Amino acid sequence: MERFSGLEIDCRFLDALSDAILIYDRKNYSILYASLQAADILGLTREEIMSKTCKEIFGEDFSDDIKPQTILEFKLSPIRKTVKVTKVDTPDEDFSILIISPGPSLYDEDVFYGMVGVSRKMKELFEKIKVISQIDSPVLITGETGTGKELLADIIHKLSPRSDGPLVKVNCSAFPENLLESELFGYKKGAFTGADKDKQGKFEVANGGTLFLDEIGDLSLNLQPKILRAVEKGEIQKLGDTDVIRVDVRVISATNKKIEEEVSKGNFRSDLYFRLSVFRIDIPPLRERKEDIIPIAELFLEKLNKKYGLGRRFLTRRAIQELLDWDYPGNVRELENILERAYLMSNSKNINEEVIVEHKRIAGAFSSHSAYKSHSSVIRNSENGTEKLKSKAEVEKERIYDALLKYGSISDAAKSLNLSRVTLWRKMKKYGINWK
Secondary structure, rough: OEEEEOOOOHHHHHHHOOOEEEEEEOOEEEEEEEEEHHHHOOOHHHHHHHOEEEHHHHHOOOOOOOOOOOOOOOOOOOOOOOOEEEEOOOOOOEEEEEEEEEOOOHHHHHHEEEEOOHHHHHHHHHHHHHHHHOOOOOEEOOOOOOOOOHHHHHHHHOOOOOOOOOOOOEEHOOOHHHHHHHHHHEOOOOOOOOOOOEEOOHHHHOOEEEEEOHHHOOOOOOOOHHHHHHHHOOOOOEOOOOEEEEOEEEEEEEEOOHHHHHHHHOOOOOHHHHHHHOEEEOOOOOHHHHHHHHHHHHHHHHHHHHHHHEEEEEEEEOHHHHOOOOOOOOHHHHHHHHHHHHHHHEEEEEOOOOOHHHHHHHHHHHHHHEEEEOOOOOOEEEOOEEEEEOOOOHHHHHHHHHHHHOOOOOOOHHHHOOOOOOHHHHHHHHHHOOOO
């Protein structure tokens, strides 16, 4: 039993309440008691809270005549966080009780149609998108894996005059060359064995709307002239057909390759490159905009709560520091993978740093592997300065390492590589890749 001035309160009872409680001295605003629920919401220990005053925690504007359900910003958090506060007077005039609960996110204004950005780079990118979306010209989106290229294509389509039309997506790396051609342009009945009826291609399906070509850098040289004709003249031909079909499609393409290098190597036609990149958007990697990490994390945790319904989870200060102290080779997708695992493994309202540290340990083991160090297709000899092309097996091994790291599970990695789970297991065994 705790005594506050002339009033006794059983603090065990307060800890058993679902409400989060703070008791403070009305004379100097020092905090006399904090319930376990209050410690969870604020992300501090009970001792840390009780060493502070209300003004230190909620700011100098805090006063004793606070109105019910007032939204206050929590000043001691390394991230922007709000709480709802309601004051309850007691028979003793020396102290009052605060009931607190999580407040609304302060990052809502930094969300641009699902893409989060508080950094200057992302704010500038959002402004660029607003302009580009209104102009009916091809757009090339470049960026590392996991930066959000597909989401950006969604936003451009949604903001464009074509938003009432279809948005059709094709991953160019997911199909062999012959299948990709029929996927994009369609075919006539009898064009090949098994073509028992006419089929529309994606260019036709996207007529009047937008066609998103992901991984455009993987297009074969044989297919590139047909893509160029479709983009430049709005004309396509189905496989097995001599008739020309007119289509009205805006093309948005994306790649994680350095496309200019592909052009200089002769792997990508320069005329197609210039036609696709009338407008170009480069998405910066997460390591170059670290101020976006915590806003992305906070908003993603809200999504996880809606998805799983396990209650709101809050990042501890140690967890926040661990998140900030990482370069994220898998970018936003990797961050979300870490957070989802941490959310589901948390046994309390607080998300501690253990899952994050473990992820970094595994990723660190990958990063020390020669296959993971370089994302290029070239191996350099540091002793004599010579270089040689990686073998097909070395490139495949690198891709498997990348996928396992970025997606966090064998099932998701297999899906990203367009492989069955069994096939991926077989390849992992072949290359000596261990994953638990």
